[in-house]
Amino acid sequence: MTPTFTRQFVKEKNSNSGVSWLRATAAGLARSTLRLENAFYEYHLGITTRGLYNWTPGGDWSQDEHLYYYATSYRRIFRILDALRLGPADTFIDLGCGKGRVACCASSYPVGEVIGIDDVPELCSAAENNLRDLRSRRARSRILRCGAQEFDYSVGTVIYMFHPFGARTLFAVLSRLAAGLQSSPRDLRIVYVNPVHESILRQTKWLEPYDRWPPLRYLGTEVAHEVSFWRLSDDRCRLGDEPLRLP
């Protein structure tokens, strides 16, 4: 099975109606423009992060607990990073970093440290190569090959996730995160791109949403996902107190 956006494009293109044809052509144009823009950024930064990568041996695109690799568009990444106003006191973590596009972009800001985490060996190698080749580096950065649910969250002031995993993994990540914040108290923000399981974040009393961006549309086509922004609430003293429920 192919990813949803490809299936949708083929369906629209095969439709007989003129309106559908126009819509499909506009969608194709929008995606081509975005691809061109992404290629320009790759050239400018000196890295290679494009494409899809499915880690499953059988090429199953429907697994929803460990998502395939697909990068956030540069346009979205830079807007997010600008909005975060990162500084030397920040440690930026991309959970499920894939080939390291977001980690590379964050490393071009004056941030204390950037950590990319992924558990697919091929993707980690690609991310390491990209960090090595990156032009205009301003931050210390490293890639860790481990599951997000195994990481020691005693560091990190900003966590970035582009819908990397399903509810069970997010659940495990949040309990480890709560433990890390208890042992090393600090401020924390979470950027959740395509926030499919944000109901789990909402269940915690120690996180609160503080901003939300709608999907980005171009020529009537969605070219970037919705983003939700979270931070520690005033109830942070209840870290890990509440029993979370899987949706």
Ligand SMILES: C[S@@+](CC[C@H](N)C(=O)[O-])C[C@H]1O[C@@H](n2cnc3c(N)ncnc32)[C@H](O)[C@@H]1O
């Ligand atoms: C949609 S891609 C996002 C890539 C990158 N963060 C970006 O925004 O460009 C999701 C990534 O999460 C990784 N991933 C999924 N489950 C994971 C887990 N439990 N631990 C670490 N990485 C995981 C996948 O291998 C994939 O590279």
